[in-house]
Amino acid sequence: MDRRSWLWRRKSSEKSPGETESCGSISSHSERFSDDQAYPAHTPQSPEVISKVSPTEDADDTVKILRDKLSAALLNISAKEDLARQHAKVAEEAVLGWENAEREVLVLKQQLEDATKKNSALEDRVGHLDAALKECMRQLRQAREEQEQRINEALSKRTSEWESTKLELEARLVELQIQLQTxxxxxxxxxxxxxxxxxxxxxxxxxxxxxxxxxxxxxxxxxxxxxxxxxxxxxxxxxxxLENIKKVTKLEAECRRLKAMARKxxxxxxxxxxxxxxxxxxxxxxxxxxxxxxxxxxxxxxxxxxxxxxxxxxxxxxxxxxxxxxxxxxxxxxxxxxxxxxxxxxxxLMDDFLEMERLAALPDAESANSHLQxxxxxxxxxxxxxxxxxxxxxxxxxxxxxxxxxxxxxxxxxxxxxxxxxxxxxxxxxxxxxxxxxxxxxxxxxxxxxxxxxxxxxTEEIKRIAEKKNWMESQLKIAEAEIKNLLSKVSSLDEQVIEERALSEEKEAQCRKLEDELSKIKREAELQKKTELSRVARSNEELKIKQEKELALAASKFAECQKTISSLGRQLKSLATLEDLLLDSEKSSDVTSEGLKKKW
Structure with missing residues (x-):
């Protein structure tokens, strides 16, 4: 775009000196034509001046005519300069609009590039996230499968061990019961x-x-x-x-008495x-x-x-x-x-005792009969x-x-x-x-x-295994919930990507519209330039034709004027002021041409 703008500026700068040259050539042709007209106008009258009028009056008339022509030429030049300025302004405005459009296009392109970069980054991120999600899903599936496999293996081992131990214990219990019963x-x-x-x-x-x-x-x-x-x-x-002892004592006494009696x-x-x-x-x-x-x-x-x-x-x-x-x-x-x-x-005993008492209680009256008894x-x-x-x-x-x-x-x-x-x-x-x-x-x-x-x-180990299984299932549920959250995030990111793609498409459509508008503006500017150039070329051709005609007339008149140069030497001194004015007009035309060159 910078290259195009530089080329456009270069073309405009190349065109502006041509226009200035054309304007300068027009002014120089007009000056020459005015000089030719002045000289031929003066030349046909020179025999009359020589013959009838004095040379000062002829010079005044020619000067007036030349002044009128110069004023007309200056008016034409000023009008053409105004037109050129208007064209330059229009061209500058078109260039400014085109530059602004190019700037907007650049900004939009930068925005598009940023959006595309963001989209690419988001797509890359989405791709990475998809890959990471797939990897996570794969790892989760693998972990789940491994975990389920481990759990199943552990459960199978535990169940087999438990069943074997149960069978052993049951057999042992049966044996013990049989032993107990036996x-x-x-x-x-x-x-x-x-x-x-x-x-x-x-x-x-x-x-x-x-x-x-x-x-x-x-x-x-x-x-x-x-x-x-x-x-x-x-x-x-x-x-x-004891009683007998008593009785014996009594009996001993009695016996002693009886012994005394029966000693003989x-x-x-x-x-x-x-x-x-x-x-x-x-x-x-x-x-x-x-x-x-x-x-x-x-x-x-x-x-x-x-x-x-x-x-x-x-x-x-x-x-x-x-x-x-x-x-x-x-x-x-x-x-x-x-x-x-x-x-x-x-x-x-009582009988014996009674007998002893009876014997002991014999009356003393029988003592006389003791000897006999x-x-x-x-x-x-x-x-x-x-x-x-x-x-x-x-x-x-x-x-x-x-x-x-x-x-x-x-x-x-x-x-x-x-x-x-x-x-x-x-x-x-x-x-x-x-x-x-x-x-x-x-x-x-x-x-x-x-x-x-x-x-x-x-049974406690089985309960622990069941609790571990429940915990692993809860962990799996948590992981599934996290996966669902990640999937929702990915879906939200996809929606954001879709929205950004839609925005980028809208921006691309806007950029396309702006590019179309710029292309239309460029076409219109080019058409305007072409029309202006054609119009300027037509006007220049017409001016050139007129100038050529005038130059031809001026050349014819210049030939006549050369003949009268010698006679007009004095008149030229009086026309020095006119030459100064012409120099000033040329300087002003040069200044205008330089200004146009600078503008273009």
Missing amino acids: AKAEATSSAESDFRQKLEAAERENSSLRRKLLSHAEELELSILERDLSTQSAEMASKLH VSPATDHKSLAASSICVESFTDSQSDIGERLLAVENDAHKTISSEMNEPSCSGSLAPVLISEVDQLKNQKVIGRNMMVPSVEIN SGLLSDEANSRESQWKAELQLMIHRTAELEEKIDKIEEEKMKSEVMLTECQKQVEILQRQLKETDAQLLEQKAQLDLANESNQAR
Whole structure:
């Protein structure tokens, strides 16, 4: 565009000197024509001037004519200069409008270039964004696929592991349940069989022991009854012994009295009877005391065994109340026996006591007959001593039998204690077996608890995996939302690009319109220039034709004027002022031509 404007300016500058030259040539032709006209006008009149008028008047006329012509030429020149100035102004305005249009076109082109650059940048950016979006989508799809694959693999692995562990645990649980059932069945069967066998054996032993205990209890009852009787008899004997001691003292006194009375008859027999009676009484009291002590020891042992049996475990607990009940029954029977036997013994003893009192309470009136009855008393004393000896032997025999029975009872008691210890040992063994079965059950319960805990841990791991899956799905949803936002942004950018493209198209259309307008303006300016140039050329041609005609006339007249030059030498001096005026007009025409050149 700058080159075109420079060429246009160059053409205008080249045209303006031609116009100025044409104007200058026109002015020079007009001056020449005026000079030629002046000279021919003067030349034809020169013979007349010579002949009729004086030379000063002819010169004045020619000067006036020349002045008129010069004024007309100057008017023509000024009109042409005005036209040229108008044309120059129009051309300058056209050039300015064209330059302004070119500037606007340049601005619009720059705006177009900027818009195209922006569009290209936006298109590049959109392309990059599309590529980045595609890459992001590809990466997201790939990440999603990888993540889904990992999740599926992890889930499949976890599910397979969980199923395998579940199957193992179920198999283990089934095995443990089977083992538990078998162990329970075996334990129950073995325990029941053992318990049954042991219970049967224990029941048999208990039945046998009960029988033995019943037999021993009966024997003990008998022995206790005998012991009670012996103790009662011993107690009564001790009481009677005390009373007998008193009576013996009385009898000794009486015996002394009787001895004194019967010394004459049989002193030796009386001494023997008294010694035997004292010895029998002492042996009877000693045996009764020994029997009482032994019976007390047996009762203490029985009470100790009963208390120890009361303190034994649960197995002997079933036997202890039986023994206690039996002992209570024996005691009741013993008390009944005592209540039944005591009166008979007391009756016998009271009979003896009454006899002794009766003997001791013999009246003093019979003292006279003592000599006669001494024999009878000695016989009675001997009979009584023999009875006492027989009773003592019976008591000794009975005490020996009781001692043997007590020894047998103690032996049976030891055997029963041994049997009880064996039963207690068996019960302890059974309790140990029960404890072992309980421990096995506890171990199996602990294994079941561990299996349940492992199942809970697996379920917790599955829950964690599900939570991770949910989190990954939420992350995927967030990524999808971001992708949607990016897609919306891309769509908005596409819309902006479309809008900018539409704006660029509008601007391009405006630029095209402006270019069309500029082309129209250029065409109009060129047409105006062509019309003006044609009009100026026509006017110049007309002027040239006129000038040529005038020049031809002037040449003819100049030839005539040359003839009269010599005669007009003086007139030329007077015309020096006219020449100065012409010089001024030429200078003004040169100035105008230079101004036009400068404008163009």
